[in-house]
Amino acid sequence: MALQSLDVIRRSATSTSPPGQRQTQEVVKLIDISKCIGCKACQVACMEWNDTRDAIGINHGVLDNPPDLTENSWTVMRYAEVETNRGLEWLIRKDGCMHCAEPGCLKACPAPGAIVQYSNGIVDFQEKNCIGCGYCITGCPFNIPRLSKRDSKVYKCTLCSDRVAVGLEPACVKTCPTGAIVFGAKDDMLHHAEGRIVDLKSRGFADAGIYNPQGIGGTHVMYVLQYADKPEIYHSLPKNPSIGAMVGIWKDGAKPLASLLFGAGVIGAVLHYVTKGPNEVSEDIEKEFKDEKRP
């Protein structure tokens, strides 16, 4: 990759347009589940590069560890044992931020500039602007961001925006021993994925395909799946992810009100309401994304 600019194209809770002169390439991290051996090297590389350390925990009766994403574990391997018509499959999925083209977190965020999207597609949290409300967690269709108990800020995978900015691949890509994780220009990655799908089909995976869900405008982290018709068997990867209805309500009406209430400290009630909201497609919010003109 050539040196990547980090031009911001979207900024949370900000109505002024970002600068739009420069054209930059969209990037994609492609995770080929059929090549992944679940070695967790990516988890180590992520912790090392980002200098995060979870506590030494316990075994929960599974190999997954840490058992879930945390403010210190921005990626975890999720292991699913599934009986298929081909016999047992052990489907191992590297979970983490998908860097949605239409990021629900960013839409939901009330704090100006706490979440930004760069022109290369990376969605990044700017913790210094984060107010710890947790709305991004509700807004995320993949259940990714985690609130830190230590500083009440929200953390997730940055797609190593700091590395990408200087022309390096993300740390997990660099370390992956089998080449299951690759990184590059979106078109190149889609082309690579097509080759992988041909190989998988030749091995009898008739439904092999790419996971790049359109309900959120596609993602900048994509999967090659052996069973693309059943993403849910990959440890509950959502089949048709979309941004929750509550985010739409929030955008349309509640946000100005909430901004006022914020100072009064009544946010807890809203949060409760928001978190209980159903996880459905909001046509309004989808439309809003589609209408938006990208620089």
Add this chain to the structure above:
Amino acid sequence: MGATFGRGAMTNHWVDIKNANVVVVMGGNAAEAHPCGFKWVTEAKAHNKATFIVVDPRFTRSASVADIYAPLRTGTDIAFMGGVINYLLNNNKIQHEYVKAYTNAALIVNEGYKFEDGLFSGYDAPNHMYDRSTWAYETGPDGYAKIDTTLQHPRCVLNLMKQHYSRYTPEVVSNICGTPKEKFLQICGILAGTAPPDRTATFMYALGWTQHSVGSQMIRTAALVQLLLGNLGMPGGGVNALRGHSNIQGLTDLGLLSNLLPGYLTLANEKETDYRAYIDKRTPKPLRPNQFNYWSNYPKFHVSLMKSWWGDVATKENNWCFDWLPKLDVEYDILRQFELMNQGKMNGYFCQGFNPLAAIPNKAKLMSAMSKLKYLVIIDPLATETSCFWENHGEFNDVKTAEIQTEVIRLPSTCFAEEDGSLTNSGRWLQWHWKGAPPPGDAKPDAEIMAGIFLKLRELYRKEGGAFPDPILNLTWAYKIPHAPSPEELAKEYNGKALTDLTDPKDRTKVIVKKGDQLDGYGQLKDDGTTACGCWLFSGSYTEKGNMMARRDNSDPSGLGNTPNWAFSWPANRRIMYNRASCDPSGKPWDPNRRLIWWDGAKWTGADVPDFKPDSPPSEGMNPFIMQPEGVGRLFALDKMVEGPFPEHYEPFETPLDTNPLHPKVISNPAARVFKGDREMFGTSKDFPYAATSYRVTEHFHFWTKHTMLSSILQPEQFIEIGEELAKEKGIKAGDWVKVWSKRGFIKAKAVVTKRIKPLQVNGKTVHHVGIPIHWGFKGLAKKGFLANTLTPFVADANSQTPEFKSFLVNIEKA
């Protein structure tokens, strides 16, 4: 593999896996234990359309990316592979020309050889050993083995082999292994598809084969299959031993086993006091005409080693100091060491980079043994369990500290990243590495610690004399800083140098190597005392051109991944051993798309260093396995294996069947050594109904990484794995604490309940497996745990004395 091919190491190398059409991982779990090397399996699949097969008691991380997975009961690999051999022979799916020319299929076996009711001829029942004299060729008056190239003779190797494996029908295989018959046949069919000369299969194995009481013979079954299929010596073929430590290949190469000298030269036994007899026994006569018979150079390697050790003092007159070498009464392998310690006969122990309390079976016996030591010296970067065996850690290490009188001395050493040096990987590459950081505290490199001990000892011998001071006082010690030999100095010593000007044998006026210069390779070694070489196999790794191990040119002119200028590969920078066998007898590559070496009319040439006499034309009839006196791969191992010339299925010493379906009177390896008292500590299926197997998981490396933060985060706490069916029977849920016990002790761990371990139907019985990862202990950052080897039996492979960690019996209940 040494018995079959002549050298006991990975035949090919990691990168070469990408050239395979079929990859078999059996007796190993490469994705889990060798994730970096495993990339070449991924390459073979993605770019060579390879079919990937995994056979294992557990559906492993390797199996998760396999095209075909077949389960088998732990310890039954010989039955499975014997079945494959039977399939190939019955269905005529062998590469005939290769088998005839490059194996001992056509050679005729001594008529005294027999196999009956589970025993080969010559069994000495009271001593649990064989008289192996009938396991030989029938030889003519010329000393050469007799041959029947028509393969009609009833005692030619191929016919004996057919007869031997005819018992291993698919039904028998399925009955012993628990492998579904159709899965077994599917795998046979895929392997058979590599019999044509332009198709290859590669076998990748590791400790899943070596750690059985019949481990060496398991490995030999793969060797036999590969010879029958013509896959040996071929790019994308071979039998590939994956090493469990980054430098364990280097350890054996340098002779750090009790019966070896560097370069697989062997120590004399106590009866071999005559130098000439010692040398003659190790310098074989050719068994077929016109063979290279490379071990005929044994005297050159041996004399050069003695010159390296004792310099000018080693002379022809004193037999190059042969009398100063120790003479073995028995082999002092690790199990014998602890047996002797436990008997009170071994009183002091030096333990360098080794954690035997964790790594050797039957912890209770080890504790008893170590508690009887007068002193124990530990050289290690970590505070290992062994170095703290006397500490009480509650249930995890329940000892009475006050009753242990052993004096423990800890000498902190550097870890690999804190020193320069070379590591020899599985693929025989000696790769130089550079220090990444200074060591903490008082830690010193191992060479410095050993030098310190040596210099002190020498001083004491000088001052006080002693029973036998000569070998110590005369040892060559010409390092610039005597108390700190540098890695470069040691590497140069292994490579070897000329002690006088070496001249061209064809033109005595021409000097090839000047006195004092580094040798170019072991071809220049002499048996007249004019060369010194610390390890003939490493000769060529540090020449006058510099440190060949430090080369980092990854250019690959052939496209086969051979990278001849990347590091140094023993022997002689050959990347694929026995590569002469990649050509037909006329010298033409079997596969025009995989041209490794070939005869160009005048010499052997190509993309690799020929593993052959470079100027021997095909018409001369020299065979490709140059380390063997007959030049061919041995389907019949002669007397080189202690329990028989053909691999035979014997049950683990603890078997859930309590019988051997093939021969109920001979259940387990009849030639394995079991010490008095250990046999009584074997359990039976009545009290211990479940087949257990121990193993590593990818998050950890042996017992080291529980000392590191990141690995401990990834897999923090001890667990065992059981199938859903057994869990249901026992009322165990995922995450429950369970107690697992064998006749030797118990551990407690969390239960991982999985679909990946299925009950198997074996000989009319349902056999459940209990999987036991080994990585925990009472020292380190991860949660404290029990040493898994509390459970394992004190018995080992009859040839290598590698303990049977992979197959034993346990019971389990919710804790």
